[in-house]
Amino acid sequence: MADFETVTVETDLLICGGGMAACGAAVEAAYWAKKHGLKVTVVDKAAMDRSGAVAMGLSAINQYVDLNSGDNTLKDYVDYVRNDLMGITREDLVVNIARHVDSTVHLFEKWGLPIWKDKEGKYVHEGRWQLMINGESYKVIVAEAAKNALAEADGEYFERIFITHPLMNGDKCVGAIGFSVRENKVYVFKAKATLVAMGGAVHVFKPRSTGEGFGRSWYPPFNSGASAFFTIYGGAEMTCQEVRFIPVRFKDAYGPVGAWFLLFKSIATNAQGENYMQTRRPELDNWEPYGKVKPVPANLRNYLMLLDVEEGKSPIFMQTADAIKAIADKAPDEKAAKKKLKELEAEAWEDFLDMTISQAILWAATNVEPEKRASEIMACDPYFIGSHSGASGAWVSGPEDVQTGDTKNEYFWGYPNMTTVTGMFAAGDASGASSHKFSSGSHTEGRIAAKAAVSFIVDNNAAPNVDQAQVDELTETILKPLETFEQHKGATTDPDINPNYIRPKQYMYRLQKIMDEYAGGVSSQFKTSDKLLEKGMELLAFLEEDADQQAAQNLHELMRCWENVHRTYQADAHVRSMLFREETRWPGYYFRSDKPKMDDDWLAFCNCKYDKDANEWTMSKKPVKYITV
Amino acid sequence: MPSFVIPDKCDGCKALDKTACQHICPNDLMVLDNDTMKAYNQDPQMCWECYSCVKICPTQAIEVRGYADFVPLGASVTALRSTEDIMWTVQFRDKNVKPKRFKFPIRRGVEEGKAQPFDHYPTGDEDLKSPTLMCEPDGLNTEIGPVTIDKVLTL
Ligand SMILES: Cc1cc2nc3c(=O)[nH]c(=O)nc-3n(C[C@H](O)[C@H](O)[C@H](O)COP(=O)(O)OP(=O)(O)OC[C@H]3O[C@@H](n4cnc5c(N)ncnc54)[C@H](O)[C@@H]3O)c2cc1C
Ligand code: SF4
Ligand code: SF4
Numbered sequence: 001m002a003d004f005e006t007v008t009v010e011t012d013l014l015i016c017g018g019g020m021a022a023c024g025a026a027v028e029a030a031y032w033a034k035k036h037g038l039k040v041t042v043v044d045k046a047a048m049d050r051s052g053a054v055a056m057g058l059s060a061i062n063q064y065v066d067l068n069s070g071d072n073t074l075k076d077y078v079d080y081v082r083n084d085l086m087g088i089t090r091e092d093l094v095v096n097i098a099r100h101v102d103s104t105v106h107l108f109e110k111w112g113l114p115i116w117k118d119k120e121g122k123y124v125h126e127g128r129w130q131l132m133i134n135g136e137s138y139k140v141i142v143a144e145a146a147k148n149a150l151a152e153a154d155g156e157y158f159e160r161i162f163i164t165h166p167l168m169n170g171d172k173c174v175g176a177i178g179f180s181v182r183e184n185k186v187y188v189f190k191a192k193a194t195l196v197a198m199g200g201a202v203h204v205f206k207p208r209s210t211g212e213g214f215g216r217s218w219y220p221p222f223n224s225g226a227s228a229f230f231t232i233y234g235g236a237e238m239t240c241q242e243v244r245f246i247p248v249r250f251k252d253a254y255g256p257v258g259a260w261f262l263l264f265k266s267i268a269t270n271a272q273g274e275n276y277m278q279t280r281r282p283e284l285d286n287w288e289p290y291g292k293v294k295p296v297p298a299n300l301r302n303y304l305m306l307l308d309v310e311e312g313k314s315p316i317f318m319q320t321a322d323a324i325k326a327i328a329d330k331a332p333d334e335k336a337a338k339k340k341l342k343e344l345e346a347e348a349w350e351d352f353l354d355m356t357i358s359q360a361i362l363w364a365a366t367n368v369e370p371e372k373r374a375s376e377i378m379a380c381d382p383y384f385i386g387s388h389s390g391a392s393g394a395w396v397s398g399p400e401d402v403q404t405g406d407t408k409n410e411y412f413w414g415y416p417n418m419t420t421v422t423g424m425f426a427a428g429d430a431s432g433a434s435s436h437k438f439s440s441g442s443h444t445e446g447r448i449a450a451k452a453a454v455s456f457i458v459d460n461n462a463a464p465n466v467d468q469a470q471v472d473e474l475t476e477t478i479l480k481p482l483e484t485f486e487q488h489k490g491a492t493t494d495p496d497i498n499p500n501y502i503r504p505k506q507y508m509y510r511l512q513k514i515m516d517e518y519a520g521g522v523s524s525q526f527k528t529s530d531k532l533l534e535k536g537m538e539l540l541a542f543l544e545e546d547a548d549q550q551a552a553q554n555l556h557e558l559m560r561c562w563e564n565v566h567r568t569y570q571a572d573a574h575v576r577s578m579l580f581r582e583e584t585r586w587p588g589y590y591f592r593s594d595k596p597k598m599d600d601d602w603l604a605f606c607n608c609k610y611d612k613d614a615n616e617w618t619m620s621k622k623p624v625k626y627i628t629v
Numbered sequence: 630m631p632s633f634v635i636p637d638k639c640d641g642c643k644a645l646d647k648t649a650c651q652h653i654c655p656n657d658l659m660v661l662d663n664d665t666m667k668a669y670n671q672d673p674q675m676c677w678e679c680y681s682c683v684k685i686c687p688t689q690a691i692e693v694r695g696y697a698d699f700v701p702l703g704a705s706v707t708a709l710r711s712t713e714d715i716m717w718t719v720q721f722r723d724k725n726v727k728p729k730r731f732k733f734p735i736r737r738g739v740e741e742g743k744a745q746p747f748d749h750y751p752t753g754d755e756d757l758k759s760p761t762l763m764c765e766p767d768g769l770n771t772e773i774g775p776v777t778i779d780k781v782l783t784l
Pocket of ligand 1: 016017019020043044045046048051053054058059060061062063161163164197198199200218219220222223224226227355387427428429430437438439440442
C-alpha cells in the first residue's frame with residue numbers, strides 16, 4: 001500500500017466543517033481570537049465557497065425575527081418553534097439564537113448578499129419569519145467573509161480534508177483526525193477546543209429515486225452524519241435522535257414549496273380537489289394542544305396529507321395556477337395584471353434556480369408552466385438535521401443569563417453550546433433540541449459557540465495532550481479499507497464481488513434497506529413498531545461488524561467508507577431512540593403503530609450516550625422545562 | 630449522467646493552477662482524466678445537480694442532463710454566471726414553448742473578494758462572558774426599524 005504522510009496541525013480553536021455554522025464560527029472566533037492572541041483553524045471536506053447545504057444557493061433566509069420592527073418578540077419565536085416540535089424544545093437555546101439572528105442577517109447584507117427590499121427600504125418577507133433574497137451566491141459570500149476574517153486574525157483553513165474521528169484525552173476533546181481526499185496524507189489536528197459543525201445526514205434511509213436520481217435527495221448527499229458520529233463517538237450526550245425531518249416538496253426533484261405556500265398563498269389538494277387541511281381537520285383534535293396552533297406543525301401537515309395518500313387519493317397537487325390567478329386578479333387593470341404575472345413567473349422560477357435547479361429541469365422537461373397547471377408534491381425521505389425543522393444533535397449547554405431557577409441546573413454547564421464533553425462545542429445541524437435555526441440561525445449559533453469556545457480556551461489555556469498511541473491506532477483504522485482492497489483484490493476476477501470485503505456502495509444500500517424496511521422509511525409510509533425496530537437493531541449489529549470489512553480502491557472511496565460508518569452511528573442512535581420513546585409524537589415524521597398516541601409522560605427529551613470502550617449505549621429521559629412560563 | 634462534460638470545450642484547465650470543477654464539487658465527483666486531459670463525473674448517481682461545476686467552468690464545458698430515471702429527455706437549464714449576476718436559460722421539452730430567460734443579481738454593493746467581516750457596527754463590550762457578539766447591540770438594528778435595541782435581550 002502507498003505510504004501515507006502524517007501532517008500535524010496545532011491550533012487553539014479547531015472548527016470542523018465549512019458550512020453556515022462553521023463560517024459563522026470562523027468570523028466570530030477570528031474577531032475574539034485576534035484580541036486574545038489565539039489561533040483559529042477551519043477544516044472542510046470540500047471547498048468552502050460551495051460546501052454544505054447552501055452549495056447551490058438559497059432563495060430565502062428562513063429565520064429573521066425582526067425584533068426592531070416591534071412586530072415580533074422573542075417569545076413569539078419560541079412559541080412557534082416549541083409548538084412545531086410538539087413541545088420538545090430547549091427554549092433556552094432557541095431564545096439564544098433568536099436574540100442574535102437579526103444582527104447576523106444585517107451582516108450578510110453588509111457582506112454583499114442581496115436581500116429583497118420594498119419601496120420604503122423594508123425587507124420583503126416571504127412569511128412572518130422569512131426574507132426573500134437573490135441567494136445564488138449566498139454561500140460564496142458567507143465563505144468569503146469567513147476566509148477574510150481568518151486572514152485578518154492569522155488563522156488558516158484546510159479544504160478537502162475529511163474528518164473521521166475526534167481525538168480524546170480521557171473525557172476531554174483535544175482535536176480531530178482525518179485524511180486528505182487529494183493526496184496520501186493523514187491530518188492530525190491538536191486543539192484546545194473543537195467546534196463541530198459538519199452538518200446533518202442523508203442516505204441513512206433509502207431515497208425515493210434509486211437510479212441516477214439517487215443523489216437528488218432534498219438534503220445534500222455530501223452531508224453524511226459526520227457531526228453525529230463525531231459527537232457520539234466522543235461520548236457526548238445526544239438528544240432528539242428519534243426526531244427526523246421529512247419535508248414535503250415538489251415530487252421527485254424536491255423543489256421548495258415555501259414561496260408557493262407563504263408568498264403566493266397557494267393551497268395543496270388531493271386528486272379530487274379536496275384540501276386535506278380542511279377535510280382532515282378533525283384529526284388534529286387527537287394531537288392537542290399542538291394540533292390547534294397556527295401555523296399547524298409541519299409534521300401534522302405531513303400527516304394529514306399522508307392520510308389522503310394512504311386512502312389512494314393521490315396525486316397531491318400544489319394548485320399553482322389558482323394561486324397565480326388569484327394574485328393577478330387583484331390587479332386594477334389588464335396591463336397591471338400582465339405585469340404582475342410576468343413578475344410572479346420570474347419569482348417562481350428564481351425560487352428553483354436559486355436552490356433546486358433540478359426542479360426547473362423537471363418542470364421544463366414535463367412542460368409545466370406553473371401559471372397554467374398544478375404540480376405534484378410529496379413527502380421526501382427522512383433526514384437528520386439539528387437545524388431547519390429537525391432537532392437531532394448533541395445536547396449542549398445553554399446561555400446562563402436566560403435560565404430560570406428551575407432550568408439552570410438542567411441546561412447550563414459553563415459555556416454556551418458546549419456538549420457534555422469538555423472542550424467539544426456544537427452548532428448548526430450538529431446541536432440538538434433547537435429547531436428552526438435554518439441558514440441564518442445556524443450561522444448565528446456558530447457565532448455563539450465560537451465566542452464561548454474562545455472564552456473556554458482563555459480559561460483553560462493548556463496545550464492539548466494527544467496520546468501518540470491513539471493517533472497511531474486511529475491512523476491504522478482509518479486507512480484499513482485501502483489495505484483490505486489491496487490485500488484481497490486478486491482473489492476474484494470482479495473487484496465488486498469478493499467474499500473478503502464489501503464495497504462502500506453496497507454497504508450503503510444495505511444500511512438503507514434496513515432503515516427503510518424496519519425503521520419507518522418511505523416504503524412503509526414512515527410506520528414502524530417496537531418489534532420492527534428490535535429486528536432492525538439485530539440487522540444493524542451485523543452491519544456494524546461488517547463496517548470493518550469495507551474496501552476502498554482510492555481516496556474518494558475511502559471517504560465513502562467513512563461516510564458510511566458515520567451514517568451507521570446515526571442510524572443506530574435513531575433506532576434506539578425511537579424504541580425508547582414509547583409513544584407517537586410526530587405522526588407525520590414517524591408513526592409507532594404499537595403506541596399510536598401521544599402520551600404526556602413522554603413530554604421529555606430522549607437522550608442517549610455511547611461508550612466506545614464498552615460499545616454500550618445508555619438511554620435517558622430528561623425533563624422538558626420551559627423558560628417562557 | 631447529471632453533470633456531463635463536452636469534450637471539445639474542456640481544456641483540462643491547463644492555464645489554471647487547479648482544475649476548477651474538481652476544486653469546487655461539494656461531493657468530490659469531478660475528476661480529470663490524466664490521459665485525455667478531460668474532466669468527467671466519476672459517480673453521477675451521487676450528483677446533486679447543484680451546478681457548482683457548471684458555474685465555475687471557465688470554458689462552459691459542463692452541462693446537466695436531468696436524471697434519466699425520472700426526467701423526460703429534451704429539456705435543458707443553462708447558467709452563465711458573472712461576478713455580479715447570473716443568466717439562466719430554460720429550454721422546454723416542447724419546443725413550441727419559448728425558452729425562458731432570467732437574469733438575477735448575485736451580490737450587491739460589495740466587490741467580489743472584498744467582504745469585510747468586522748467593524749460594520751461597534752461591539753458593545755469586550756467581555757468574553759457577556760452575550761454580546763461582535764457588532765452587537767448596534768448591529769441588531771436597521772436604519773428604519775422603529776424599536777431601537779440597546780442591549781442583547783433576554784426573555
Ligand atoms: C435543500 C435545502 C433547502 C434549504 N432552504 C433554506 C432556506 O430557504 N432558507 C434557510 O434559511 N435555510 C434553508 N435551509 C437550511 C440551511 O441550509 C441549514 O440550516 C444550514 O446550512 C445548516 O448549517 P450547517 O453549518 O449546520 O450545515 P452545512 O451548511 O450543511 O455545512 C456542513 C459542512 O460540513 C462539511 N462536512 C461534512 N462532513 C465533513 C467531514 N467529515 N469532514 C469535514 N467537513 C465535513 C461540509 O462540507 C460543509 O462545509 C435549507 C437546507 C436544505 C438542505
Ligand atoms: S472546469 Fe471545465 S475546462 Fe476545467 S477541467 Fe473542468 S470541465 Fe474541463
Ligand atoms: S452538479 Fe454539483 S454535485 Fe454534480 S458534479 Fe457538479 S458540482 Fe458536483
